[in-house]
Amino acid sequence: MPTDSRRIAGPESSTNPYSFCTEKPRHDLLKNGKRQDGRKENNLRPIFLKAGVVSQARGSAYIEQNETKVICAVYGPREVVRKEDFSMKGLLTCEFKFAIFSCRERRQHQQDIEEKDYSVQLLEALEPAVCLDKFPKAQMNIYVTVLQNDGSALAAAITCASVAMADSGIEMYDLVAGCAVRVAGKNLLMDPCNQEEYKPEDETGLTNSGSVTVGLMPSLQQVSAISSKGEIEFELVKQAVAKCVDVCTQLYPVLQQALVKSVSERQNEEG
Amino acid sequence: MVDVLLSDAEKTFIIHGIQDNLRDDGRGCEDYRHMEIETDVVSSTSGSAKVRLANTEILVGVKAELGEPSSGKPDKGRLEFFVDCSANATPEFEGRGGEDLALEISNMLTRAYDCPKCLDLGKLCVIKGQQCWVLYVDILLLECGGNLFDAASVAVKAALYNTCIPTVTVSQDEGHVDIELSDDPFDVQHLDVTSAPCIVTLSKIGHSHVVDASQKEEACCLARLMMGVTEKGTVTALKKEGSGSLDPSSVEEMMETGKRVGQALNKSLMEVLCLEEQKGKKKEKTGFLR
Amino acid sequence: MYSSSKPAETAKISVRAARPLEYYRKFLEKDVRPDGRELGEFRPTILNIGCISTAEGSALVKLGNTTVMCGIKAEFATPKTEEPSNGYLVPNVELSPLCSPMFRPGPPGEQAQVLSHFVNEVLNQSCCVRKEDLCIKTGKLVWVLYCDILCLDYDGNAPDACILSLLAALKSTMLPAVKYNEETEKPETDSVKTEPLHILSNPVSSTFAIFDDHLLFVDPTVQEESLATGTVTIVTNDNDLCLVQKPGGSPVTADQMNTCFERAFSRSKEVLRLIDEILHSIER
Numbered sequence: 092m093p094t095d096s097r098r099i100a101g102p103e104s105s106t107n108p109y110s111f112c113t114e115k116p117r118h119d120l121l122k123n124g125k126r127q128d129g130r131k132e133n134n135l136r137p138i139f140l141k142a143g144v145v146s147q148a149r150g151s152a153y154i155e156q157n158e159t160k161v162i163c164a165v166y167g168p169r170e171v172v173r174k175e176d177f178s179m180k181g182l183l184t185c186e187f188k189f190a191i192f193s194c195r196e197r198r199q200h201q202q203d204i205e206e207k208d209y210s211v212q213l214l215e216a217l218e219p220a221v222c223l224d225k226f227p228k229a230q231m232n233i234y235v236t237v238l239q240n241d242g243s244a245l246a247a248a249i250t251c252a253s254v255a256m257a258d259s260g261i262e263m264y265d266l267v268a269g270c271a272v273r274v275a276g277k278n279l280l281m282d283p284c285n286q287e288e289y290k291p292e293d294e295t296g297l298t299n300s301g302s303v304t305v306g307l308m309p310s311l312q313q314v315s316a317i318s319s320k321g322e323i324e325f326e327l328v329k330q331a332v333a334k335c336v337d338v339c340t341q342l343y344p345v346l347q348q349a350l351v352k353s354v355s356e357r358q359n360e361e362g
Numbered sequence: 363m364v365d366v367l368l369s370d371a372e373k374t375f376i377i378h379g380i381q382d383n384l385r386d387d388g389r390g391c392e393d394y395r396h397m398e399i400e401t402d403v404v405s406s407t408s409g410s411a412k413v414r415l416a417n418t419e420i421l422v423g424v425k426a427e428l429g430e431p432s433s434g435k436p437d438k439g440r441l442e443f444f445v446d447c448s449a450n451a452t453p454e455f456e457g458r459g460g461e462d463l464a465l466e467i468s469n470m471l472t473r474a475y476d477c478p479k480c481l482d483l484g485k486l487c488v489i490k491g492q493q494c495w496v497l498y499v500d501i502l503l504l505e506c507g508g509n510l511f512d513a514a515s516v517a518v519k520a521a522l523y524n525t526c527i528p529t530v531t532v533s534q535d536e537g538h539v540d541i542e543l544s545d546d547p548f549d550v551q552h553l554d555v556t557s558a559p560c561i562v563t564l565s566k567i568g569h570s571h572v573v574d575a576s577q578k579e580e581a582c583c584l585a586r587l588m589m590g591v592t593e594k595g596t597v598t599a600l601k602k603e604g605s606g607s608l609d610p611s612s613v614e615e616m617m618e619t620g621k622r623v624g625q626a627l628n629k630s631l632m633e634v635l636c637l638e639e640q641k642g643k644k645k646e647k648t649g650f651l652r
Numbered sequence: 653m654y655s656s657s658k659p660a661e662t663a664k665i666s667v668r669a670a671r672p673l674e675y676y677r678k679f680l681e682k683d684v685r686p687d688g689r690e691l692g693e694f695r696p697t698i699l700n701i702g703c704i705s706t707a708e709g710s711a712l713v714k715l716g717n718t719t720v721m722c723g724i725k726a727e728f729a730t731p732k733t734e735e736p737s738n739g740y741l742v743p744n745v746e747l748s749p750l751c752s753p754m755f756r757p758g759p760p761g762e763q764a765q766v767l768s769h770f771v772n773e774v775l776n777q778s779c780c781v782r783k784e785d786l787c788i789k790t791g792k793l794v795w796v797l798y799c800d801i802l803c804l805d806y807d808g809n810a811p812d813a814c815i816l817s818l819l820a821a822l823k824s825t826m827l828p829a830v831k832y833n834e835e836t837e838k839p840e841t842d843s844v845k846t847e848p849l850h851i852l853s854n855p856v857s858s859t860f861a862i863f864d865d866h867l868l869f870v871d872p873t874v875q876e877e878s879l880a881t882g883t884v885t886i887v888t889n890d891n892d893l894c895l896v897q898k899p900g901g902s903p904v905t906a907d908q909m910n911t912c913f914e915r916a917f918s919r920s921k922e923v924l925r926l927i928d929e930i931l932h933s934i935e936r
Contacts, residue, residue, distance in 0.1 A: 097760045099772050101742035105727035105796045108828055110433065111841040145805045146717035147752040147874070158705060162804055164750045186749070186757055191800040192707035192723025200744070208469045211462075212601075219585075219607035234750035234757075236802070238721065239704045291476045292434035301477070303600065313607035317587070319600035322477040325621050328597045329614055336610045 098200065107196055120275050120287055128157075128284060135282040135338065138345055140250070142258040142353035150259025152349070154251040156282065158241035161248050163255040168229035181223040182230040185214035187248060189237045195285075209245055216249045216269070216306035216316030222262040231261065242284040243271040249306045249316060254346055258353055265308035266346050267315050268339040272331045273302045274323050279331055281338060289321045299323050305335035309343035368581045376582050377568040387576065392623055394574045399516070399631070400648060401524040401638050408497075409525025412650075413517040416576065417507025420514050422499060422521040426528075428488065428541070429496035439486020439494040441475055443468040445501045445514070452506050460503070466603075467501065467514055474515065474559045474590030474599040481522070481558055485551065488530055489539060495527055508577040511588055515561035516631060522558065523635045526550035556632065559590035559598045562624040564616040566608060571616050573623050587616045591624025593632070673879055680867060685876075687716075691869040692915055697923070699816070699930050701824045708797075709825030709849070713817040715871065717807035719751075722799060722817035724825050728839060729796040731787070739786020740796035743771040745803070745814055752806035752874070763810075770885075770897065771801065771814055778855040778889045781822060785850050789832040793839055797825070808874040811885050815857035820927055824934075825849040854927075855894050856920040857887045860912050865902040870915060884909075886916040 125131065136157040145151035148164035155161075171177055187210040189198045202210070213235065221231070233256065235248045249269030257263055273283035276299055280287055289302040301321020308315055314336065319328065368376075376386055383390050395416035404410040407423040414420075431438060445468045447460025454460070475481060486495040499521065501514050529544040529551060544550075565575040565583040575583060584606025590599035597617075602608065608616070668675045668686070679686050689695065695716030704710035707723035731738055745767040747755045755761060760768070775781070786795040799821065801814050826846035830839050861872035861880035872880060882901020887894040893913070898904070904912075 095759070097765050098744050099742055099768050101740050101796055101798060102729035102732075105729040108726060108728055108830065108839070108841045109843070111728075111830075111839045112843045145719075145751065146807050147805060148750075160704075162750065166749070166753050169753075188748070190721075190723065190802055191798065192704060192710065192725050194706055197725045197727060197798060200746075204465070204469065204472075207465060211466060211469075215603060215605065218605040223605075232749070234748065236748065236750055236804075238802075239706050241706075290434070291478065292432075298479075298596075301598075307610075308607060311607070312610065314602065314610055314613050315607040317600055317602040317608075317613065319597060320473055320476065322479055322592070322596050322598045325595050325597060325617070328600065329617065332613060332617075333610070 095200075109195065120273075120280065121278055126280060127286060132278060133281055136284070138342070140254060140345055140349040142254050142349045143357065148255075148259075150255045150257070150261070152251045152255035152258055154247050154254075156241075156243065156247055157284070158239055159243060159247050159284075160238040161235060161244065161251045162238060163233065163235045163248065163251045165231060165233050165252075165255045165259045165261075167231035168226040168261075169232065171228060171230050177228060179224070179227045181221070181226040183214060183218055183221060183223065183233065184230060185210050185217070185233045185235070185252075187213055187235045187237075189240060189244075193237050193240045209248070212245060212316060212318055213248055213252060216267055217252055217256060219313065219315045220253060220263050220265050220267050220308055221256060222264060225262045231256075231259075240285065242286075242288045243282050243304075245269065245304050245318070246271040246282075246306075250342065250346065254349055257350055265311045265313075266343070267306045267308055268342040268346060269304065269306045269316070270335040270338045270342065271302060271304040272335055274299050274321070274327055274331055276300075277327070279327075279334055281334065291321065299327055303328065303331040303335060305332055305339065307336055307339035309340050312340075366577050366581050368578060372578070373582045376579060380567050380570050380572060380579075383570075385572065386578065391570060391572045392619060394627070395576070397516070399520050399634055399638070401520050401635065403647075408527065409521050409523070411517050411520035411524055413513050413520065415507070415509060415513040415516075415574070417505055418509060418513045419505040419507075420510070420517045421502045421504055422514075422517040423502075424521045424525045425498045425500070426495050426525065427498065428493055431487065431491065431494040435483075436491035437487050438483040440496040441481065441483065441499065442496065443471045443499045443501065443518075445503070447503045450505070451503050455503075463510075467511060470511060470561060470588060470590075470599065470601060471499075471501075471515060471518060473601075474561060477598050479557060480592065480598060482554060485553075486527070488541060489532060492539075493541065497522075497525070506577070508580050509563055509574045511561045511563050512574060515559070515590070516627070519555055519558050519560060519631060520635060522553050523555045525553055527553070557592050557594065559592045560624055560627050560631065561588055561590050561599075562620045562627065563588045564620050566606065566612065566616070571612070571619065573619065587613065587620065589617065589620040589624060591621055591628065593625060593628040595621050595625050597621070672875060676863070676876075676879060680863065685869065687873070691867070694871040694919065694922075695873075697816070697926060699820055699926055701820050701927075701930050702934060707821075708827060709821045709823075711817045711820035711824060713813045713820070715809060715813045715816075716873065717805055718803075718809055718813050719805035720801060720803050720810065720813040720817045722801045722814070722821040724821050725798045725800070726825070726827050727796050727798065728788075728793055731791060731794045735783075736791035737787045737794075738783040739794040741775050741781060741783065741786075741799065742796060743775055743799040743801065743818065744768050745771055745801045745810070747803050747806060747810070751803040754806070767810055767814060770811060771799075771818060774815055774855050774857070774887050774895055775799075775818075778853055778887070778894045780819070780851055780853045780855055780889070781849065782852060788830055788839065792837070793832060795827065806874060808872045808877045809859050812857045812859050812871065815855060815887065816923060819851075819854060819856070820930070822849060823851050823927065823931060853889050854920070854924055855887050855889045856916075856923045857885055858912075858916040858919045860884045860886075860915075862902045862904065868904070868908055868912065870919075884912055886912055888916050888920045890920070891917075
């Protein structure tokens with residue numbers, strides 16, 4: 092790695108202590124119809140969602156799904172700096188970052204490929220929901236940081252970013268709710284936590300093993316983001332998408348509530 | 363994506379045509395354009411292929427090198443994709459212009475190939491946790507004529523089919539490990555690519571969807587669904603792309619089409635590749651002369 | 653955004669936006685700040701320790717609106733040959749574009765670099781963690797503690813928030829128990845047992861802003877920072893002085909410095925009491 096004079100440098104290389112664990116715990120995804128944390132297949136984790144958390148931002152939101160914690164801030168509309176980016180439609184940019192301490196493995200300072208991939212997916216999930224023609228020649232910047240990743244980070248980020256966007260007062264067609272599902276054999280586990288998430292390196296020997304994430308605009312009933320990992324049979328993909336769509340629709344009131352709360356809080360402050 | 367400029371009238375013309383299952387080049391909604399595949403085009407690589415899909419031209423080279431396996435998968439070889447958008451293809455790619463597109467293509471391919479059953483990477487392991495074969499798959503975009511993802515995935519599959527990995531023997535004495543490379547140039551291993559995925563891109567245009575969109579059709583399309591489909595019809599990767607959104611029911615329809623088309627594409631690709639191999643050295647080489 | 657219809661309210665807002673300096677002077681004549689604080693008063697400090705379970709130690713600090721999170725990740729490394737029994741402490745402060753419109757994406761800016769060096773200096777000078785304590789096997793294996801401090805909301809006075817979050821995070825750090833296997837020359841990590849880190853002293857930072865070349869007030873907000881003609885940062889280490897930073901700006905008299913020192917030591921007591929309280933409440 093090239094040395095970076097702008098940061099305090101540590102030793103040249105270091106390794107994760109947990110890769111030297113003498114016994115590696117093995118987990119069954121489902122035991123007697125129950126998951127490790129006691130949930131049933133269809134149960135989601137409790138969601139805490141709050142809008143208006145960053146005082147300096149135009150709009151912001153924070154979401155917690157048990158141990159998955161994501162914060163998002165929206166800035167703009169700002170002037171477009173580069174001439175090539177000029178357009179009669181507003182420009183949306185998105186930066187997705189895992190905090191360095193957010194995962195079991197230490198993340199790096201620079202955006203890695205996974206984070207760049209998530210940035211693009213998040214952007215494409217939000218673009219259809221924002222009235223971009225309302226702010227021509229300008230850009231809106233969305234910054235998302237995952238403070239702790241305990242699975243379904245992209246889904247949580249989609250929900251969080253759409254609420255932050257709405258909190259900023261930018262005109263939108265609809266909110267976007269995100270939901271993830273883990274496919275394992277014939278089972279569909281909603282809102283997987285980190286241990287349940289699909290990792291290509293552990294071989295379960297199942298024909299169907301993967302995960303699907305969906306972003307839905309609930310009142311328009313339009314899918315704005317869809318992505319999957321791992322090899323899954325066709326019928327199961329269909330089922331997984333349908334289930335995610337269902338769950339996203341159920342999440343809608345949670346998003347609305349968070350926004351209503353932040354608006355009334357703001358009114359109290361001013362009045 | 364690489365843009366062409368279209369007037370509103372031209373767009374309407376294309377959209378209406380597609381509604382009647384008639385596209386501006388005379389195809390139906392589920393038809394691919396004419397595709398030419400040639401393998402073994404670059405002799406300095408371990409495997410290579412060139413695909414021409416109408417005006418889209420893609421060259422893929424696979425280089426096999428010995429390297430370290432990743433810590434998560436100590437008993438597997440590695441597969442790395444790198445996409446280069448040459449400025450020859452379009453002036454937009456000059457400088458860093460093609461970087462975003464290149465990253466998107468390589469991410470999609472990585473995701474599509476990132477499942478244990480697509481490609482047997484266990485065969486590429488030399489010494490567990492220490493040495494393995496790393497396949498560097500370099501994808502070069504030579505010309506853009508729409509539907510880059512599908513063409514790239516076909517070219518990658520063809521190049522992997524063509525890849526020869528030298529046989530190595532590992533000998534161990536007193537904790538000292540020796541790796542010996544076979545001298546015989548014909549003593550090589552081939553990869554089994556039968557269950558490797560192809561990417562099928564479905565573009566939503568108007569109320570219908572089409573496969574293998576041309577550049578003009580891409581300009582009319584706001585939302586695309588990309589799928590990695592194997593010969594068995596399983597899905598290895600899904601992605602919505604573009605600034606539009608999709609109805610849940612049309613997502614389902616598009617996936618149905620994608621599966622059907624993907625299976626057919628995989629099948630005919632394997633047939634073509636087998637035919638190419640049978641011809642062997644006797645085949646006529648076109649290369650880049652057309 | 654401001655829909656208030658009262659004329660007095662509107663006037664107040666416009667003076668504040670158009671002539672912030674006058675606005676502040678009017679308040680300071682009465683020895684009070686626009687947000688109702690006295691000159692020597694810190695903003696309400698909220699502390700949450702151990703909020704990130706993927707990190708070995710973590711803490712969230714809120715100083716008014718300013719929010720800072722510190723997470724500590726421990727990893728194995730080989731020690732330097734010149735210091736075979738010393739571990740590493742690697743602090744880095746990140747002022748991400750998320751926390752304020754002032755910061756841009758990309759590599760750390762000037763302010764973030766200055767803060768990182770400040771935190772590093774405090775860690776080295778105060779010796780709150782002995783680097784020898786981080787040794788697992790002399791010359792072979794030591795701990796490296798990556799202390800990453802992430803700003804989530806920048807409303808001024810980052811140094812104080814950073815040092816506080818760092819200290820709280822260090823105090824909550826639990827390192828997994830490790831045995832060094834002499835035969836295989838490889839460490840063996842226990843997946844269940846953990847050991848706390850020894851903290852030898854408690855550095856606490858207090859920042860003062862200089863206003864109109866003579867007035868000093870503590871814990872400036874981002875607006876106060878932009879109006880200030882200089883700052884002084886004092887880091888105490890229990891009953892000793894650890895570090896004083898005064899990067900240029902208006903000069904300060906010896907008397908004024910003395911009042912600052914007094915306030916810094918009393919702040920140190922307040923903060924340490926707060927940390928103890930929170931740590932006790934977690935243990936229970």
